[in-house]
Amino acid sequence: MTADIVANETKEIINITEKVWGYLTSEELWDYIIVASIKIVAIMVFSYIIVFIGKRIIARIFKLRMQSPLKYSERRQKTLLKLAQSVLSYVVYFSAIVGILSSLNINVAGLLAGAGIAGLAIGFGAQSLVKDVITGFFIIFENQFGVGDFVRINASSSAEGTVTEIGLRTTKIVGFTGEVYIIPNGQITDVVNFSINNSKAVIDMQVGIEANIEKIEKLINEYLKTLPEKYEELVSVPVFVGVQNVVGTEVTIRIVAETKPQQHYGIARIIRRDVKEILEKNGIPMAYQKMMIYDLNRESFRGDEE
Numbered sequence: 001m002t003a004d005i006v007a008n009e010t011k012e013i014i015n016i017t018e019k020v021w022g023y024l025t026s027e028e029l030w031d032y033i034i035v036a037s038i039k040i041v042a043i044m045v046f047s048y049i050i051v052f053i054g055k056r057i058i059a060r061i062f063k064l065r066m067q068s069p070l071k072y073s074e075r076r077q078k079t080l081l082k083l084a085q086s087v088l089s090y091v092v093y094f095s096a097i098v099g100i101l102s103s104l105n106i107n108v109a110g111l112l113a114g115a116g117i118a119g120l121a122i123g124f125g126a127q128s129l130v131k132d133v134i135t136g137f138f139i140i141f142e143n144q145f146g147v148g149d150f151v152r153i154n155a156s157s158s159a160e161g162t163v164t165e166i167g168l169r170t171t172k173i174v175g176f177t178g179e180v181y182i183i184p185n186g187q188i189t190d191v192v193n194f195s196i197n198n199s200k201a202v203i204d205m206q207v208g209i210e211a212n213i214e215k216i217e218k219l220i221n222e223y224l225k226t227l228p229e230k231y232e233e234l235v236s237v238p239v240f241v242g243v244q245n246v247v248g249t250e251v252t253i254r255i256v257a258e259t260k261p262q263q264h265y266g267i268a269r270i271i272r273r274d275v276k277e278i279l280e281k282n283g284i285p286m287a288y289q290k291m292m293i294y295d296l297n298r299e300s301f302r303g304d305e306e
Contacts, residue, residue, distance in 0.1 A: 036103050036104055039099075039103040040100050040103055040104075043096050043099045043100055043103070044096065044100075046096075047092050047093060047095070047096040050092050051089050051092050051093070054085075054088045054092070055085045055088065055089075058081065058084050058085055058088065059085075062081045080140075080141070128184070131186035132168070132169045132184045132185045132186040133168045133169055133185075134186075135185040136166070136167060136168035136169055136170075136171075137168060139166060139171070139185060139188070140166060140168075144191055144193070145163055145166075145193045145195075146163065147163050147164065147165065147166060148162065148163065148195070149162070149163050149195040149196075150162050150163075150193075150194045150195050150261075150262050151163055151173065151191055151192060151193050151195070152192040152194070153171070153173065153181075153183060153188055153190075153191055153192075154187070154188065154189055154190060159173055159175075159181040159183060160173075160175065160176075161174045161175035161176060161179075162174050164180075167185075168185070169184065169185060170183060170184055170185060171183050171185060171188065194261065194262055195262055196261065197261065198259060198260060198261060199258075199259050199260070199261055199263060200257065200258050200259070200264060201238075201255075201256070201257040201258075201259060201265070201267045201268035201271070202268075203255040203256075203257070203268050203271050203272055203275075204244060204252050204253070204254050205253055205255075205272065205276070205286075206250045206251065206252050206253075206286065207250075207253060207279065207284060207285065207287055208249060208250070208251070208284075208285035208286065209246070209248075209249045209250065209251055209287075210285065211251060211284050212284070213242075213251070213253075215282070215284065216253060216279065216284060217240055217242065219278055219279070219284075220253075220255065220275060220278070221240050223274060223275070223278055224255070224257075224271075225237055227257075231267060231270070233260050233263035233266065233267055234257060234258070234259055234267060235258045235259060235260065236258055238255055238256065238257035238258075238271065239255070239256050239257075240253070240254075240255055241255065241256055242254065249287065250287040251287070255271060255275070257271060
């Protein structure tokens with residue numbers, strides 16, 4: 001009885017082995033493998049060629065835009081160039097994957113339908129992520145700010161500094177003292193960009209009430225005319241506005257200088273230092289606090305003598 005069972009099992013194993021071997025050596029299988037392999041290789045090569053040529057065409061288009069008479073922002077063009085090339089790669093390679101699956105006789109329509117339902121479910125559970133991605137796309141596309149810009153994001157959060165990275169989900173900003181702000185794009189409600197237009201340095205200095213304002217104006221104007229040759233950060237010759245305010249024994253004079261974006265801090269320090277030296281060399285008194293001391297005991301003593 002045991003010998004019959006062993007014999008039957010042996011026959012079954014032999015039959016299965018023969019079927020598997022027959023399938024592996026069948027002409028239909030190898031025809032399918034050869035045809036599918038040719039299709040897959042062709043799809044991959046064709047996709048690579050499309051991406052390779054497409055990226056160069058996109059780069060060429062943006063290069064021609066930069067050489068046109070119209071003033072395009074180089075930073076914006078580079079951002080859009082990378083974005084367009086990435087979108088091309090994603091679209092082509094996704095289509096290639098669908099084509100490869102189809103060549104393997106896999107039901108792509110069913111997979112796409114299942115992926116759509118799964119994506120919808122994930123979307124409901126990750127609305128903030130979707131919001132971050134959409135907002136990040138519009139930040140890049142509309143060129144609201146770019147890497148290297150000095151910005152203030154959301155007045156309530158006081159996130160202010162230099163943009164170091166812009167992603168589709170988050171934006172990174174380095175503050176003046178080195179702190180790093182990582183802000184989800186969906187939470188960006190308002191942006192102040194200090195790097196788009198020229199900056200203005202407003203320098204207020206106090207001189208004594210007895211100072212000769214006409215002499216001060218002449219000396220400072222002669223000095224201001226020499227600055228554009230020394231400092232390329234200046235857009236034009238700084239302007240001596242004149243007397244800004246008079247309080248007690250102090251007269252406030254104002255100088256305004258237009259500089260390239262975010263260069264006004266350094267220029268203001270230079271002008272403030274030089275003007276102070278000029279005024280001191282020409283004997284013009286700077287404002288300083290004065291203190292009057294009354295000796296009440298001495299006054300009462302004098303009164304008794306009289």
